[in-house]
Amino acid sequence: MEGSRRRFIRLAVVGVGAAGITTLFSSKLIEAVGFSRGDVRAAAPARRQWVMLIDLKKCDGCRKCTEACNTEHFVPPGQEWITVYEVQDEFGFRYFLPRPCMHCENAPCLKVCPVGATFRREDGVVLVDHRRCIGCRYCMAACPYDVRAFNWSEPPHTPEELAHTYRPEAPWPHRMGVVEKCMFCAHRAEEGELPACVRGCPMDAIYFGDLREDAVSNGREVLRLSETLRRDHGFRLKEELGTEPRVWYLPARRD
Amino acid sequence: MEPDVSASDAEILEPLRRTTWRFYVLLAGLAAVVGWGVYAYSWQLREGLSVTGLTDRVSWGVYISNFVFFIGISHAGTLISAILRVTRAEWRRPITRMAESITVMAIVVGAGFPLIDLGRPDRLMNVFFYGRLESAILWDFISIFTYLTGSLLYLLLPLIPDLAVVRRSVALGRFRSFLYTRLGGRWTGSAVQKRSLEKSIGLMAVIIIPVAISVHTVVSWIFGMTLRVGWHSAIFGVYFVGGAIFSGIATILIAMAVFRRVYHLEKYITPLHFRNLGALLLVLDLVMIYFTLSEYLTATYGAETRDVAWVRILSTGPYAILFWGMLLGGLVLPAFLLVFRRGIAGIVVAAILVDVAMWMERFLIVVPTMMTPQMAFTWNLYTPTWIEWSITAAAIAGFALLYALFSKLFPIVSIWEIQEQPAPAAEPAATEQEAVA
Ligand code: SF4
Numbered sequence: 069m070e071g072s073r074r075r076f077i078r079l080a081v082v083g084v085g086a087a088g089i090t091t092l093f094s095s096k097l098i099e100a101v102g103f104s105r106g107d108v109r110a111a112a113p114a115r116r117q118w119v120m121l122i123d124l125k126k127c128d129g130c131r132k133c134t135e136a137c138n139t140e141h142f143v144p145p146g147q148e149w150i151t152v153y154e155v156q157d158e159f160g161f162r163y164f165l166p167r168p169c170m171h172c173e174n175a176p177c178l179k180v181c182p183v184g185a186t187f188r189r190e191d192g193v194v195l196v197d198h199r200r201c202i203g204c205r206y207c208m209a210a211c212p213y214d215v216r217a218f219n220w221s222e223p224p225h226t227p228e229e230l231a232h233t234y235r236p237e238a239p240w241p242h243r244m245g246v247v248e249k250c251m252f253c254a255h256r257a258e259e260g261e262l263p264a265c266v267r268g269c270p271m272d273a274i275y276f277g278d279l280r281e282d283a284v285s286n287g288r289e290v291l292r293l294s295e296t297l298r299r300d301h302g303f304r305l306k307e308e309l310g311t312e313p314r315v316w317y318l319p320a321r322r323d
Numbered sequence: 324m325e326p327d328v329s330a331s332d333a334e335i336l337e338p339l340r341r342t343t344w345r346f347y348v349l350l351a352g353l354a355a356v357v358g359w360g361v362y363a364y365s366w367q368l369r370e371g372l373s374v375t376g377l378t379d380r381v382s383w384g385v386y387i388s389n390f391v392f393f394i395g396i397s398h399a400g401t402l403i404s405a406i407l408r409v410t411r412a413e414w415r416r417p418i419t420r421m422a423e424s425i426t427v428m429a430i431v432v433g434a435g436f437p438l439i440d441l442g443r444p445d446r447l448m449n450v451f452f453y454g455r456l457e458s459a460i461l462w463d464f465i466s467i468f469t470y471l472t473g474s475l476l477y478l479l480l481p482l483i484p485d486l487a488v489v490r491r492s493v494a495l496g497r498f499r500s501f502l503y504t505r506l507g508g509r510w511t512g513s514a515v516q517k518r519s520l521e522k523s524i525g526l527m528a529v530i531i532i533p534v535a536i537s538v539h540t541v542v543s544w545i546f547g548m549t550l551r552v553g554w555h556s557a558i559f560g561v562y563f564v565g566g567a568i569f570s571g572i573a574t575i576l577i578a579m580a581v582f583r584r585v586y587h588l589e590k591y592i593t594p595l596h597f598r599n600l601g602a603l604l605l606v607l608d609l610v611m612i613y614f615t616l617s618e619y620l621t622a623t624y625g626a627e628t629r630d631v632a633w634v635r636i637l638s639t640g641p642y643a644i645l646f647w648g649m650l651l652g653g654l655v656l657p658a659f660l661l662v663f664r665r666g667i668a669g670i671v672v673a674a675i676l677v678d679v680a681m682w683m684e685r686f687l688i689v690v691p692t693m694m695t696p697q698m699a700f701t702w703n704l705y706t707p708t709w710i711e712w713s714i715t716a717a718a719i720a721g722f723a724l725l726y727a728l729f730s731k732l733f734p735i736v737s738i739w740e741i742q743e744q745p746a747p748a749a750e751p752a753a754t755e756q757e758a759v760a
Contacts, residue, residue: 074509075456096757104709145617151502153698153699156398156700156701163759165397174549176549176550179457179548180457180458180459180548181455181458182450182455182458182461183446183449183450183452183453183454184453184455185449185453200449201442201443201446202441202442202443202446202447202449202450203372203383203441203443203446204437204440204441204442204444204460205440205442206459206460206545208379208382209382209546209549209551209693210384210549210550210551212551212697213698214697214698214699215381215560216379217379218372218373218382218442219371219377219442220371220373220375220377221372221373222371227626234597243443244442245371245372246442246443247442285361
């Protein structure tokens, strides 16, 4: 009968333990076997580190960048992957602030994703795999820049959009129940093209380029990034959060 | 030696023997509400989450509030019964079963809400295939699953001797005799079995306390780990655990009052139980007032821009009425009631206020933070839709339904435990303090 007592205790301990451990191991095991993440991540070459520079002095708030972006990616209605905010500072001075995804080096959205649907390529581009996303929207809650949008219902489709084959670097056709955001035009970078918003900006306010090469371009001129940032007081949004954005700004007016 | 059910314990078995038509009416009513909720959810499955009031800026709402609320309620049972067991508070005996069963049902209902909230519930298995331990959602999965397993065991172990009693003294149909035999058929009541049962229960009581605390801590970390104003706060773990125990005690009190009345258990559930749990409720109330004060004073005194924006939304925004209602009606008023109205009625009213206020508190944690602008300069608005309210009503009804069914299948008061030590008439003072400490 000594045995039955033991069995009871074992049942108790094993029961609680097993519940925790199976959950833990199922994910760890599968990761070890290689089902997880690795596949998508290694895809991009690490030679580049993509960055953006937005000159607020030049931006006149026409929102042509948003338009170009919407067309390029068949962005579902109601969403903006690059939003132009109108800002008023404490002296009443008004200016415009275009905000794409910051592609943070220390991305809060990426940390919280329970299934690794949000991932970061070696070239610094943060992407969402819509085939894996479960739509928990934790990443939306975590993003300090209000970047992410959700497909609350099935987005309207066009034949052209549907003809395309989905991949995270060119994320359409769009689908219901997943999270969307700016993907730094990863598909255009593959072709050596500047992002749609850079091309769409009539003021040439948006620059795109490579941190390694220390060069950014708006399609008209090429700037040395480090020097421009130093000379023109470049800054990043919410620098104090430590997210290390890959998008820099030049202030709206010279002090 | 196996105690027989004396005639004096017949009341406990009565609900298992006889079911009145009123019970069936209640079941039908609850089932109808649940059915309505299922219909609302099917609507949501078809149309997507666009049928809710959620938007890109306020992307979590009533569903996530319900999740936090029900997981909070689940602390009623297990944690409180375990603490009372470990501290050997003898008066606990007639209420442990009620408390423990609340836990299991509240977890089941609560854990459903993140799934209802998912944009792609069809891909739930991705959490197992691709789960990343770095995400607080995974921490939740693991701790809630562990808690559910643990509390099921903790509910089932003390049920075993009672099942033997029920099998002997109630005429059973096929289903119930099969169920009871599977769950506790080999119980003979020998001294050895008894000893090992006591040991296992004692062990589970010790194990379940840290597990329960971890669960609500981890739930709070879902919010605490983000960089958002109003969430990114180290007090969140204890704040949530405190609130959970608070609403848990309130829920037990309500359940006690209902069962006492409906099943005529006045002999077992006495004013003493209400007074003792009422005292615990008061302590937790004061703790919550203290936490709330610390949280909002820290935010407003320093007056960081974003903190100010957030407190302004709370105190003057569209949900200000909930905020003030929660503070005055859910924290301050119950404290007065618990001090000056110590009859059963006063305590139960306080408990109801507390439960309502704790739901509002959960809502106020989730929503106003998301309403606080991070980039733009206008408040983000959120108004829940009938779909969200229907599913919420269905959850409450489902919880009551499960509980009602449970009380028909199992004795809602632990027979063998009160036989071992009859409910004491008056030894409150000492054990009360023990339990609180
Ligand atoms: S919504 Fe999708 S991408 Fe965002 S955290 Fe959840 S699973 Fe990851």
